[in-house]
Amino acid sequence: MTVSIRVLFAASEVYPLVKTGGLGDVGYSLPHALHRAGADVRLVLPAYRTVLAQVENIRILGWLEVRGAKRTHSVRILEVRHPDFAFPLWLVDCQVLFDRPGNPYVRADGQDWPDNAERFTVFARAVTDLARDVLGIHWQADVVHANDWQTGLVPALLGEFPHPPKRIFTIHNMAYGGHFSLADFNRLALPLHWWTHEGVEFYGGFSMLKAGIVYADEVTTVSPTYAREICTSEFGYGLHGVLQVYRHKLHGILNGIDEAVWDPATDAYLPAHYSANRRQPGKALNKQALLARFGMATDDLAMQVPLFGMVSRLVQQKGLDLVLAALPHWLAHTDARFVFVGSGDSKYEASLCEFAVGYPHRIGVCIGYDEALAHLVEAGSDLFLMPSQFEPCGLNQMYSLRYGTPPVVYRTGGLADTVIDASMEHQTQGIANGFVFDKFDVETLIATVERAIACYDQPRLWQALLRTGMKHSFGWEHSAQSYLALYRATSSK
CATH class of the missing domain: 3.40.50.2000 (Glycogen Phosphorylase B;)
Structure with missing residues (x-):
């Protein structure tokens, strides 16, 4: 023995x-x-x-x-x-x-x-x-x-x-x-x-x-x-x-990741469950709950608009400078909505709260960490923002993939090892699962988010992207x- x-x-x-x-x-x-x-x-x-x-x-x-x-x-x-x-x-x-x-x-x-x-x-x-x-x-x-x-x-x-x-x-x-x-x-x-x-x-x-x-x-x-x-x-x-x-x-x-804790089919924190093979209505019900949690509209029109989520320590490493610099452009040139959950550097906390006060119907902010809300953001968002300047491994991008919420990431560390960009070539090969940018600046992040929104507006491509991400195992x-x-x-x- x-x-x-x-x-x-x-x-x-x-x-x-x-x-x-x-x-x-x-x-x-x-x-x-x-x-x-x-x-x-x-x-x-x-x-x-x-x-x-x-x-x-x-x-x-x-x-x-x-x-x-x-x-x-x-x-x-x-x-x-x-x-x-x-x-x-x-x-x-x-x-x-x-x-x-x-x-x-x-x-x-x-x-x-x-x-x-x-x-x-x-x-x-x-x-x-x-x-x-x-x-x-x-x-x-x-x-x-x-x-x-x-x-x-x-x-x-x-x-x-x-x-x-x-x-x-x-x-x-x-x-x-x-x-x-x-x-x-x-x-x-x-x-x-x-x-x-x-x-x-x-x-x-x-x-x-x-x-x-x-x-x-x-x-x-x-x-x-x-x-x-x-x-x-x-x-x-x-x-x-x-x-x-x-x-x-x-x-x-x-x-x-712990696939027993992070599983949209059984997650105790979610108001509705779903799986790779049956994403609706569960995914939509979670989006509705997330919008309601931040006091945003939940009507049919609001449900069609892309919702970006971010759960993060609010520190420079996580790309907060890029996100805050890009937000005015996204608010002016897209109809996307955003929710942010996290705490950290007081200057980032204050800036996000200022945006939330100025745009209460489009931006929701929760300063602090809430495990239940973190799960709801992963499930209820359409896309996940994770533009870290460096990321040794990262877990949230893997949670996001498992929850059918394609991540937007900078090509670094574990993000480069887990997220495959939705280029035409990768979509044709059936391996695309998110959106990756190679130059760490505001213009490139803005362009990548616009590319993600364009994909979101093409249901066939979008559903293929979600299915690919959800079916990959990231267990231990x-x-x-x-x-x-x-x-x-x-x-x-």
């Missing part, structure tokens, strides 16, 4: 317990896909206040004495259960570091928690101890899969011990590097031999993201195109040289097999 490979999956956020972005979705879906494929999974994350409020059957596995910043923390390790998880969750419970309200990384004013270096070093040290079964609970990891800068020290710390488990490090977004000072490095008593240009040192400080890249056995990122892009100065955030050196261990594995099964192959390949070293 084959013994299951034991995987300790470490992440700083996991849907539905705590989520700020795509990492939270991956932190839920990938471990479950690995579990279904036969892996013996444990998922470990910090015991944030919001997480502790949602879990049950709490059992104390033990206590760890963990070095912090010039102090030692007595850290409880909790094993908990939650109905949405098929395997045990381990929580690193250090109240002075994690028992605080709101966002796991930033204060209410948007500034980083000032002790983030200590918080995530303590978390990484606890993960390292758990991987080595320091508590003696008879579960020792074969593979530790660390994710993003918050766990970047885990591969480095494991390397300090003989015969460590295999170390996989996944980069979800190079824009967040976990950069801290030499003073932080010294206060945390991190190994002095790490402080080299070949180690964690980065422009006079140190980078937890760099630590993960340098010390992991294998490095993955979330799409094949992004794996190539981050080796360039444009996308590498100063680490492109390091990534070029370690390119031999860099792999681009496309994220998947294939990606999970790629990860398992990587785990086992590194296990043979």
